[in-house]
Amino acid sequence: MERTVVRVSIFGLLLAFGGAQPNKDDWEIYSFHINSTVTSRYATTVITSRVVNRKDESTEVEFHVRIPKNAFISKFRMFMDDQVYDGEVKAKEAAQQQYTQAVSRGESAGIVSSVGRTLEEFKTSVTVAPLKKVTFELTYEELFRRRLGKYELQIFARPMQPVKDFKVDVYIHEKAGINYMDIKGGLSTNALANAITKTLADKQAWVYFYPTVDQQKTCDSCGEQGLNGDLVIVYDVNRHKSLGDIKRSKGYFVHHFAPSSLLRIPKNVVFVIDQSGSMHGRKMEQTRIALLHILSDLAAEDYFGLITFDSNLFYWKRELVQANADNVESAKTFASNIKDRGSTNINTALLEGSRMLNEQPRQGSASILILLTDGDPTSGVTNLEQIQSNVREAIQDKFPLYCLGFGFDVNFAFLESMSLQNNGVARRIYEDSDADLQLKGFYDEVANPLLTNVTMSYSSSANLTQTKFSQYYNGSEIVVAGQITDNDVETFVPQVVAISRNASIVFSDANGTTESTDDSNLQRVWAYLTVKQLLDKELQLSGVEKEKVKSEALRLSLKYGFVTPLTSMVVTKPSEETTEVLHKPSEDTPPLSRRTSMGMHPGILSKGQSRRTSGGSHLDPQAGVYPGSGSRFSSVDPQAGVYPSLGSRFSSGNYPNLHLPAHPGFQALPGLKVVTGSPGLPGPPMLHDLVTDYDYRYDSLPIAPTTLSVAPGVRFLLQAENQSLPLCFDIAGRTILRLLHLPNAGVSVNGELDEDQGFIKIIVHFDTDNFVAVELGAVTVKYEQKLTRYTGDTALVAGSVAVFIRPTEVDITAGQTRLLILVHGKNGKDFLWPALRQQPSDDAVGILAQKAVVYEEVHQGPYTKLKIKDQEISVSRSSAVDFGMNLPATLACWLMSPESALRAPLSDFTLKVL
Numbered sequence: 018m019e020r021t022v023v024r025v026s027i028f029g030l031l032l033a034f035g036g037a038q039p040n041k042d043d044w045e046i047y048s049f050h051i052n053s054t055v056t057s058r059y060a061t062t063v064i065t066s067r068v069v070n071r072k073d074e075s076t077e078v079e080f081h082v083r084i085p086k087n088a089f090i091s092k093f094r095m096f097m098d099d100q101v102y103d104g105e106v107k108a109k110e111a112a113q114q115q116y117t118q119a120v121s122r123g124e125s126a127g128i129v130s131s132v133g134r135t136l137e138e139f140k141t142s143v144t145v146a147p148l149k150k151v152t153f154e155l156t157y158e159e160l161f162r163r164r165l166g167k168y169e170l171q172i173f174a175r176p177m178q179p180v181k182d183f184k185v186d187v188y189i190h191e192k193a194g195i196n197y198m199d200i201k202g203g204l205s206t207n208a209l210a211n212a213i214t215k216t217l218a219d220k221q222a223w224v225y226f227y228p229t230v231d232q233q234k235t236c237d238s239c240g241e242q243g244l245n246g247d248l249v250i251v252y253d254v255n256r257h258k259s260l261g262d263i264k265r266s267k268g269y270f271v272h273h274f275a276p277s278s279l280l281r282i283p284k285n286v287v288f289v290i291d292q293s294g295s296m297h298g299r300k301m302e303q304t305r306i307a308l309l310h311i312l313s314d315l316a317a318e319d320y321f322g323l324i325t326f327d328s329n330l331f332y333w334k335r336e337l338v339q340a341n342a343d344n345v346e347s348a349k350t351f352a353s354n355i356k357d358r359g360s361t362n363i364n365t366a367l368l369e370g371s372r373m374l375n376e377q378p379r380q381g382s383a384s385i386l387i388l389l390t391d392g393d394p395t396s397g398v399t400n401l402e403q404i405q406s407n408v409r410e411a412i413q414d415k416f417p418l419y420c421l422g423f424g425f426d427v428n429f430a431f432l433e434s435m436s437l438q439n440n441g442v443a444r445r446i447y448e449d450s451d452a453d454l455q456l457k458g459f460y461d462e463v464a465n466p467l468l469t470n471v472t473m474s475y476s477s478s479a480n481l482t483q484t485k486f487s488q489y490y491n492g493s494e495i496v497v498a499g500q501i502t503d504n505d506v507e508t509f510v511p512q513v514v515a516i517s518r519n520a521s522i523v524f525s526d527a528n529g530t531t532e533s534t535d536d537s538n539l540q541r542v543w544a545y546l547t548v549k550q551l552l553d554k555e556l557q558l559s560g561v562e563k564e565k566v567k568s569e570a571l572r573l574s575l576k577y578g579f580v581t582p583l584t585s586m587v588v589t590k591p592s593e594e595t596t597e598v599l600h601k602p603s604e605d606t607p608p609l610s611r612r613t614s615m616g617m618h619p620g621i622l623s624k625g626q627s628r629r630t631s632g633g634s635h636l637d638p639q640a641g642v643y644p645g646s647g648s649r650f651s652s653v654d655p656q657a658g659v660y661p662s663l664g665s666r667f668s669s670g671n672y673p674n675l676h677l678p679a680h681p682g683f684q685a686l687p688g689l690k691v692v693t694g695s696p697g698l699p700g701p702p703m704l705h706d707l708v709t710d711y712d713y714r715y716d717s718l719p720i721a722p723t724t725l726s727v728a729p730g731v732r733f734l735l736q737a738e739n740q741s742l743p744l745c746f747d748i749a750g751r752t753i754l755r756l757l758h759l760p761n762a763g764v765s766v767n768g769e770l771d772e773d774q775g776f777i778k779i780i781v782h783f784d785t786d787n788f789v790a791v792e793l794g795a796v797t798v799k800y801e802q803k804l805t806r807y808t809g810d811t812a813l814v815a816g817s818v819a820v821f822i823r824p825t826e827v828d829i830t831a832g833q834t835r836l837l838i839l840v841h842g843k844n845g846k847d848f849l850w851p852a853l854r855q856q857p858s859d860d861a862v863g864i865l866a867q868k869a870v871v872y873e874e875v876h877q878g879p880y881t882k883l884k885i886k887d888q889e890i891s892v893s894r895s896s897a898v899d900f901g902m903n904l905p906a907t908l909a910c911w912l913m914s915p916e917s918a919l920r921a922p923l924s925d926f927t928l929k930v931l
Contacts, residue, residue: 044070044078048182051172055189057264057271057534058161058168058496059542062088066176067152070145079142080153083173086137089545089579090601092156093586095143104586106578108571112585137601141588158579160545163275163494164462170250172226174204179233179243185226187250192532193262194220197253203246204228208235213248224250235886238738240871245738260524263511263531268504269539270531272473274513274524275494279467282518283318283382285337285416287370291390291423292325293361300391300423300448301357302821306830307456308352309814314464315340320382322373323348326366327359328396337377353812362397363390364404367418371411381519383466383488384416386439389446389456391423393431401431409438417441417487421459424448434556440487450835450854465491468515468522473497477508482546489515498543506531544577552582731770732897734910735918736869744870744883745895745910746918751931756851757834757863764831766865767928768851775848775900779838783818783831791827791838793847796820834861841900852901864926867919883911890917 048067053060062084070076084090093104145151161168172185189195198217204226205213212228226248233243256262261274288311290304308323315321319340323333333351338344367388374384398404412418418439420432423446433443446455468489475481481499489495501509509531513524551570555563567583574581580601735744748754750772756779757766763785769778781789790797796807800815807813811822821828827838835854840847853865875882875889882889895912915923 044068044072044076046176046178046180049174049176049180049184050182051174051185053170053172053185053187055170055187055191056536056538057191057262057542058273059538059545060159060161060170061156061538062158063154063156065152065154067150068145069150070147073147075144075146077142077144078151079140080155081138081140082155083138084155084157085159087162088137088157088159089548089581090139090155090157090586091578091580092154093141093588094154095141095588096152096154097143097145098149102588104588106575106580106584106586108575109583109585112587158541158545160496160542160549164492166492167251170252171202172204172248172250173246174248175243175245177242179230179241181230183228183233183244185224185248187222187224189222189224189250189252191220191252191254192264192534193257194255195222195252196255197251198222198224199251200224200248201251202249203236203238204244204248206236208232209239222252237868238871240738241873258526260511260513260526264534264536264539265501265506265509265531266534266536266539268501269543270475270478270499270501270509271539271542272475272497272511273494274473274489274497276467276524279491279517281316281491282466282469283316283320283379284464284466285320285374285377285379285382285384286315287322287324287337287373287386289366289370289386289388290323290325290355291327291361291363291366291388291392292331292355292357293327293359293392293395294357295361295392295426296357296423298357300452301355302828303453304389304423304456305352305355305812306453306819306821306828307460308355309349309812309819310453310457310830311460312340312345312348312352313814314460315345317341320377320379321348322370323351324366324370324373325355326362327357328362329359330362330366330369335373337373349814360396361390361392361394363388363394364398364407367404367408368411371408374416375411383469385463385466385488386412386416386418386441387421387460387463388418388432389421389423390427390432392426393428401428405431405435405438408435412439414440414487419444419459419463421446421456423452430556437553437557453830453835462493463488463490467491468517471495471513471515474512474514475499476510477502477505480543480547482543483550496546498539498546500543506533541577544573545579548573548577548579548581731775733864733915733918734897734899734908735867738869738871740872742894743908743910744872744892744918745897745912746915747912748915748923753928753931755863755926755928757836757853757861757865759834759861761860762831762834764834766836766851766863768849769931771848774843774846775841775850777848779849779851781818781829781831781836784816787816787818789815789818789820789829791829791849793840793849796822796827836865839900850900864919870918881911883913885917885920888917 046066046068048065050065051062052065053062064082066080068078070078095102139155141153143151170187170189172187174183174185176183189198195217198215200213200215209228209232212226212232214223214225214227216223228244234240236244236246238245254262256275256277259276261272261276263270263272288308290308292301296304312321317340320337321340322337325331333348367386370386370388374386378384393399394401394404398407408418418436418441420436420441420443422429422432422443425448427445429443429445436443444455444459446452446459449455466488469487471486471489473484473486473495475484475497478499479502482497484497486495511525511531515522515524548570551566551573555566555570558566570581571583573579574584580586582601731749732745732747735746737743748770752770754768754770755765756768757764759765763783765782767780767782768776771777777792779791781791783789787800788798790799794808796811798805798807798813798815798820807822809822810824811820813820817831819830825840829836829838837852837854839850839852841850842848851865870885872883872885875884881892881894883892884890890913892911892913894909896909899908919926
């Protein structure tokens with residue numbers, strides 16, 4: 018019996034007044050509830066916030082909620098002065114006309130929405146009279162997608178203040194039965210774990226999260242402003258029948274099909290990779306990293322091809338070859354040496370990839386074509402419609418085309434339409450530090466085909482959603498919904514026919530598999546899925562057919578009250594205020610870095626038809642706060658001004674005369690999730706126990722350092738949450754430090770710190786007795802009992818670890834963790850600096866894994882104190898140079914003892930004092 022897991026995203030509410038920080042003396046959120054009901058993988062979530070204005074004058078209240086991109090808002094209401102103000106869903110053109118008329122009267126567009134990878138933001142506001150109350154209530158609906166065998170319910174809450182009546186209620190009902198449930202996330206740790214009640218009873222599960230006001234301040238990222246984190250509920254359902262789970266109610270049915278115990282089908286896959294000039298830098302580097310991991314995962318029975326293109330094509334091989342060890346290693350060498358240059362000829366590249374698959378058909382296999390590009394076609398055939406036509410003719414429905422669009426210069430609508438026309442999907446790859454993991458993650462979803470040519474049939478049925486699927490992959494799920502003709506369940510017979518390897522296979526149940534239920538949501542599930550698929554179909558069509566599909570999608574959206582790309586919600590306010598129009602936000606333009614203030618004006622919350630989010634944030638030289646994070650090293654400069662905090666870092670020396678400018682193009686790094694405060698961290702063998710028997714020579718240095726003249730001394734920095742200054746502390750003496758330890762991944766990073774330099778040796782341990790040792794002049798890799806020393810530019814893969822050695826850095830990726838080891842210099846000597854570029858797992862511990870600290874400044878006389886949790890700590894203002902970047906920069910910090918900053922004894926992070 019296969020274990021399946023169900024995923025939903027529920028993102029909590031942000032409330033503020035007039036864009037300012039909430040003032041508890043003026044107003045209060047006295048009740049904050051999130052209620053989610055899940056039945057048959059369909060979630061209906063209601064977010065309710067009740068606010069009282071304690072001021073003696075009218076105050077504007079903003080309601081700000083984040084919801085999953087895949088969801089449709091279906092209801093919004095405001096309750097005030099015994100009146101109910103309902104949102105009304107209208108056709109977008111009619112709602113837009115209402116909005117335009119308001120703008121023409123000189124009323125600004127007060128509501129702006131932004132889009133992240135998985136979120137959409139919706140806002141509205143209302144003026145509340147003195148000592149009066151207002152209640153906001155938002156409802157949205159979502160059908161879960163199964164990816165990699167997992168479904169999760171994630172609740173993110175950040176109300177911006179502790180709430181006396183804070184509740185999260187989750188009810189899950191699965192007729193198939195629930196065999197497993199777990200609670201994870203930042204809001205399930207420390208004292209907050211005591212606020213969670215979990216009950217599992219066969220087909221039903223209940224989760225209650227009722228933290229007290231004091232508990233709301235106790236999670237790792239929580240503080241005086243209350244909760245700030247997520248609660249993740251993971252559960253599995255039973256799968257007893259090969260035909261799947263079929264529910265029917267009131268003339269509608271929903272069929273979930275995800276058979277287990279099937280043999281994997283060998284695949285033929287061709288990777289078509291854009292190497293044009295726009296792929297320069299990190300995008301090309303991350304593509305190479307992802308390809309190395311993907312190639313390592315190919316099964317020996319798979320066949321594959323690899324083409325790169327700019328204005329020309331570059332072949333690894335001109336035909337498909339088997340994924341044996343020699344061929345995979347040869348392909349890795351090719352992938353490691355891909356260079357960006359030239360323009361973009363997408364048409365020729367896709368036609369050549371199609372040719373390779375068409376010329377070598379294999380019985381009992383599944384073919385896949387994967388395109389990665391970051392821009393529009395600029396050479397060869399550049400007409401988009403002509404390219405789509407050429408590709409359709411070449412593929413002829415024989416295999417799916419998956420298009421991955423890297424960044425926001427790409428025409429994503431073009432890729433999405435072309436993928437849908439060829440039985441595939443498009444996915445945006447975001448220009449973040451984890452882009453290589455995004456690429457690998459997508460490949461994992463299609464890596465293991467189990468069935469091809471899947472046809473779902475249902476006698477006595479009508480108005481079916483999609484019933485034909487080119488391939489079914491392990492860990493995914495096919496969902497079909499429809500109506501039962503005349504509600505005649507006696508003649509309603511479901512059947513699935515597909516190809517498994519070389520044989521046709523039929524899934525059916527002569528004894529009947531449908532189960533009657535009183536679930537009134539089945540009709541809404543059908544409507545939701547139908548609208549989603551009609552919107553996809555619209556992208557593939559033109560002319561009269563396109564308008565016909567669009568008209569039907571609009572009709573259903575209006576009937577069921579869904580806010581979709583074709584509809585908008587008109588929110589009627591009290592008579593003194595204007596009407597607002599809420600749309601679903603577009604993903605074709607990046608999120609706005611700056612939001613318009615709410616005011617009392619009409620607003621627009623729009624939703625588009627493609628998928629996108631923002632990339633890294635860029636440094637504003639005038640800003641005092643930098644939103645990035647990540648673990649780095651720095652060096653002290655008492656003359657430096659405030660520089661954005663970038664997470665847990667090291668610095669070295671006092672720099673009375675050193676001034677380094679901030680790099681204007683530096684991008685923000687993602688925040689790090691980590692469990693902190695775990696004394697007695699387990700560690701691998703000592704550094705010297707592993708490597709002292711090897712002769713390390715310093716000839717033929719592969720790494721050219723940047724040099725600065727500085728004095729001795731080592732300083733660490735630790736990022737602060739929502740504060741302009743990070744914390745810093747000093748470590749004296751020659752020491753071996755535990756930088757990072759990931760117990761579940763079996764990865765540890767230790768560093769040998771010189772007493773008057775930076776690090777002179779950093780070792781990454783993996784898979785029990787293997788390691789990568791980085792020293793000045795050489796990188797040594799121990800893998801499978803073989804010790805190899807590298808002294809020049811090299812790209813290599815050792816098991817789960819990829820290593821790229823470059824002139825000024827060593828880039829190491831181990832699973833989901835990416836570590837960059839930079840080389841700098843001071844006083845004529847070189848040293849190493851580690852910088853954590855990729856977020857580790859939640860079980861990470863060590864200096865590099867420290868969570869951002871929440872503190873507040875407490876001024877007492879001439880001295881400054883910081884309050885961290887319940888402890889007040891005396892501090893002094895200092896500054897540093899950040900060596901975690903290739904171009905170092907200065908920043909200011911609050912200096913304190915290591916124990917105060919780490920909230921644990923320094924010995925917990927020390928392996929050995931030398």
